[in-house]
Amino acid sequence: MPKINRYEDINEIDREAKKDYIDRHSPFVHCEPSATAGEAFKVTVKVGNEYSHPDDMDHHISGVALYNKDTKLAEATLLAGALGGQGEKGNATVTFDVVLTKNASLVAQSYCTKHGVWESDAVSVAVA
Amino acid sequence: MPKINRYEDINEIDREAKKDYIDRHSPFVHCEPSATAGEAFKVTVKVGNEYSHPDDMDHHISGVALYNKDTKLAEATLLAGALGGQGEKGNATVTFDVVLTKNASLVAQSYCTKHGVWESDAVSVAVA
């Protein structure tokens, strides 16, 4: 508590509304599967994949964080209105340059002002 | 106070150390000159252009913020070590998706744990 909501494979879910609910809140880590040690490596955290989330003043994605295992690398605060504002929907998307030095396991979290904390699956990056 | 340090054109500066000091602390806004209203538009804030900044534990770029005129759109906190850590240098770089609805004037700020707040020149974006 706070509850950490986790992504579930929406292909296994029947109800359209539930697919939408899970997908639009879930952060996804997008990056190459391998990185060169010591060089800048782009990691994108995008909230939602097939669905998008409201950017209403009282209901929006207000932040994302990026962890390598238990180490926080970076986080972003997103203000309501940055994705179009009242009545609009979007996919909060932030790309961070990070420098990895050994094999990494990246996890993202997102925070919805109405529906709390959501956590991505871990993404492995081979670093050499 | 806090002092807002502003970018100066380093071509007008003679001393190499001063060019480096100004450039490595200054945030730059990188984006297309025009955007489509209501669509996601990528804005990159990169700290430093020709020079890079230490990522030492006691001396690093700990955050960037992005404004459209006086409105904050987003900000990011960057933890020491995310760009290689002690002894390494890098260019803190964060890309935000934003949705603009009319002509915009984007300004970035960066924060160095030793040398304070730095502000970019404004970048105009034509939105149609």
Added chain:
Amino acid sequence: MPKINRYEDINEIDREAKKDYIDRHSPFVHCEPSATAGEAFKVTVKVGNEYSHPDDMDHHISGVALYNKDTKLAEATLLAGALGGQGEKGNATVTFDVVLTKNASLVAQSYCTKHGVWESDAVSVAVA
């Protein structure tokens, strides 16, 4: 740009609406005038003094920061609704413990989602 709005002495202002506008957005630093070096010292940043600010979803105080001269000590992000929410008003108030080692000059900033950045007068703290 972004414009840094600064506190003006509201006793010098005639119009009630302007007094309210300036006061309710201005952060004030509240602390003892002297501190013991190396010991925890409480510094409160309170937004507004005689007036209070809406906590509406689309119009609230979303953050405060505390600087000692040009050095950021701490900042806080305040989510809409934390001060009562839609239709309510309040004074965003955050107290940080800081440890000072020599004479300090404390400055606070606050950020309103509609009216931008506001900066307090500096408060001197004698440290011995």
Added chain:
Amino acid sequence: MPKINRYEDINEIDREAKKDYIDRHSPFVHCEPSATAGEAFKVTVKVGNEYSHPDDMDHHISGVALYNKDTKLAEATLLAGALGGQGEKGNATVTFDVVLTKNASLVAQSYCTKHGVWESDAVSVAVA
């Protein structure tokens, strides 16, 4: 993942080093047991109770967050050096004014740059 470390009662722990490790990382919620609906209510998040944590540049408490059940109310970023800096120890302490409207269950998290996320026990507040 990231792992959420939780407070354990250190009276049940034998090893002094482990008592210290758990206590100095754990956030504690300090507040009155009851609040008046609609009025400002002070909630202090303090990291550590009987032990204190280093404020070294590469090892410090860099943030705390306060939740009411699954709703984030506020968070604070604390910069290295704010509690005395290299070689010193302290208890990161932030007090937020919040306005509660019904019975609440407050939970705090803290983040150590070396030892990850820590979560407090929940504290119930009766609101009338």
